[in-house]
Amino acid sequence: MGKRRKTYLEAAMDKGYSRRDFMKLGAMMTAFMGLESSMVAKVTKAMEKAPRIPIIWLHGQECTCCSESFIRSSHPLVADILLDLVSLDYTETLMAPSGYQAEKSLHDTMKNYHGNYLLTVEGSIPTKEQGVYCCIGGKTFENIVQEAADGAKAVIAWGSCASNGCVQSANPNPTGATPIHEIIKGKPIINVPGCPPIAEVMAGVVVHLLTFDRIPELDRLRRPKAFYSRRVHDTCYRRPNFDAGLFVESFDDENAKKGYCLYKMGCKGPVTYNACGVIKWNNGVSFPIQSGHPCIGCSEENFWDNGGFYKRLPNFPGFGIESNADKVGLGLGIATGVGVAAHAVVTNIRKRKLIADGECEQKDVE
Amino acid sequence: MNRYARIEKSLMHPKYVWELPVRFYHWINALVVVILGVTGYIIGNPPGITTATEASFGYWFGTVRFIHFVAAYVFFFNFVFRLYWGFVGNKFAKWKNFIPYTKAHWVDMWEVIKVDIFQVKCDKNPNLGHNALASFTYFLTFIVFILQTVTGFGIYAAMSPSWFPQLFAWIPSVFGGDIATRQLHHILMWFFALFAIVHVYLVFYHDYIEKNGVTSSMIGGWKFQDKDKVEREKD
Incomplete structure (x- = not known):
């Protein structure tokens, strides 16, 4: 772990890709990020020079469709470089070790690259019953994320689960599924929602961090503007x-x-x-x-x-499965019309003296 | 004496109640609310057209939306003007009429409920301006106006780069996204429909019962008071 980390170019060469393939990747990523063609050089250079960012990829309450989407991105290098080679330091789905070794790998990364690694989280965090609904290696997912976020440079919430809770936070949300940004405070968090998010968008976010060494411009919901505006x-x-x-x-x-x-x-x-x-x-x-x-x-x-x-x-809540606002509204409109007509009839009976004489009935005057 | 002779003989004194700007506000508002309601309903539930046309030959749905957006601007600025007039207008237009912050206002409101809705009591002398219940209803209406404005411009912000709708760009995230905001905007549309039914009915009702010219007062500004009754009440 102590040795120098390879750059993206070196890693690609080791995998047998040509430099030409690598340049294509740089051009493609630049285009996906919505940058000008003059930025191709900068992006490519960053991937050529910069050591790969160590990534910890955690899986909580999710279906792994984000990972599935990512490894199917249009350019093979996206998956190979950014995911496979970057740092399978820890990702439950794709890493080689398991059990004790896997936990060790996670802790080594957190220790050796404290303050420098990127934490990416796929899935929401259950918070009810002290978080028992998602435990890995004897720890609750909430604890694991808290611990990993502590030394992270930035946190990326992959997919709708991590960004806004997705299906497991749907009413009545039995496990108290909570998006990452409501748990982790004091770290830059990037939400990349979608079920799953688009592979090129995911890659684009990572490459942006790599190229400019800062998080991309985000909107109010912490989504990268380049893709979600x-x-x-x-x-x-x-x-x-x-x-x-x-x-x-x-x-x-x-x-x-x-x-x-x-x-x-x-x-x-x-x-x-x-x-x-x-x-x-x-x-x-x-x-x-x-x-x-x-x-x-x-x-x-x-x-x-x-x-x-x-x-x-x-559907309009509380009015049955085939109701909607228009049906409820129309019903209320008819009820109002009937009420108004009834009121008009009653008025003509109750107030007949007032209408006829312009005077109130004596018994009513207090 | 029959009713017609009695009314003709009574001393009905004209009193200027609604100033010109208030009347303009009222009718502009009525017009744009109808336009917004109709176009909004069409936008939410467009009619099915099965023709063999190509999209390049038509733009009617875009036009309906355009009318909705223009009417929304008119609605909003007309409303802002009315708020301003609530501070500089005459005593019938003042903001104080609308917010029930005194006990007297709540007592009056209860009176109106007894007299006009449940009809268990007889009115001695009808109010000259808004009655207490009506003005409180208008206060609630103004709150719906504000909600309808912020939700409307909130979802419109994504379609327009201009600065004004951009002021509302943060609104949808408060309501949990554009989907929920749109739903709220749609539900509130029905408030206007129900309001219109009750409002028009009550205007007819008061004109019929109180004979004070309330319907035409929103055109000419004048209402009428029975001097006999006013005098008698003073005694």
Whole structure:
């Protein structure tokens, strides 16, 4: 552990990649981060010179879809360099050691690179019953994250679980699943939400840290602006259909075949901030809307609790499963109309003297 | 004496209640609320159109949204103007009418409930301006105005780089994201619909019962008071 850490270039060469492949990676990462082409040199140089950042990758309450997404990124070097070679110092899913050796590896990294390693967390932290719902190596996940965050340079919360709680924090949240930023204080935290996040976005965040040695510009929800500042709706190729008022009415209608807007099928594109419409998935092949499915808003907070995936307007709480705000509102409107009519009738009876004579009935005057 | 003769003989004194700016505020507000409600409902639940058109030939949905956004600006600044007028207007327009911070206001409100809603009591002399319950209702309405403004501009912030909506860009994160904010904005729309039903009915009701010209008062500004009644009450 004491020896000098290899740079990204050296690691790639060792793996048998050519320098040309390495340069391509640099150009691609620059583009993904939304930087100008003049920055290619800087990014490439950083990866050439900088020693690999030691990364501790923890898994809590999650399904490992973030890791799965990451290792399927479009450029093989992304997975190979950034994940495989960077530092499998500790990641439960992919590291070689297990049991005592794995724990030792974690502690060695934390000790040897104190203040320099990057802590990345996949999954939320259960806080109910002192955190018993997620224990690894005899310790609660909350303790593990606290301990690892202590010496971390920065913390990255991978995916919706770590960023906003995702499905396990959905009502009634039985385990008290909590996102990382509500537990860890006093460290720079980057949220990379999505279920899973896009592989190139994940890589882009790591490369940004590496190139500029500081965290990327974040929005209010600690998401990197480069990837989360625009709505899926604004980058959607079906947007012209939205503006023209051409909507799919059901999944098997003529409009669906024509590729009209999926707004009425419950598409959450207009309320979801992500880069799916630009970077796309699986090597840029497609993204949900392109495949004819509405966006479910997986990178947004509480997306499980905000109504059905296939409904424009969610169920109205407390009024049964087929209720929505419009049905409840219409019901209240009718009730109000009936109430008003009844009041008009009663007025004409109770106040007949007032109406006829302009005088109050004596018995009523106090 | 029959009712018509009695009304004709009574001394109805005109009193200037609603100043011109208040009347303008009222009707501009009524107009934009209707526009916002209709366009907002269409945006939330657009009609299904099955034609063989291509998207490049149409923009009607974009136009509906544009109208909604323009009306929202009018609504907001009209509302801000009314708040200003609450400080400089006449005593019927003053902010003090709307916030029930005195015991007398709550007592009056209870009176109105007894007289007008449950009709267990007879009104001796109707209020000249807003009655206590109405003004408290308008106070609640103003709170809904504020909520509707911040949620609306909050979700609009993502669609406009201009500085004004950007002031509201932080709002959706308070309500737990754009999805929840949009839902709240939609639910509040129904408040306006229900308010309109009750409001219009009560205007008719008061005009009919009190014969003080409340409907036309929002056009001309004048209300009428029965001098006999006012005098008698003083005794």
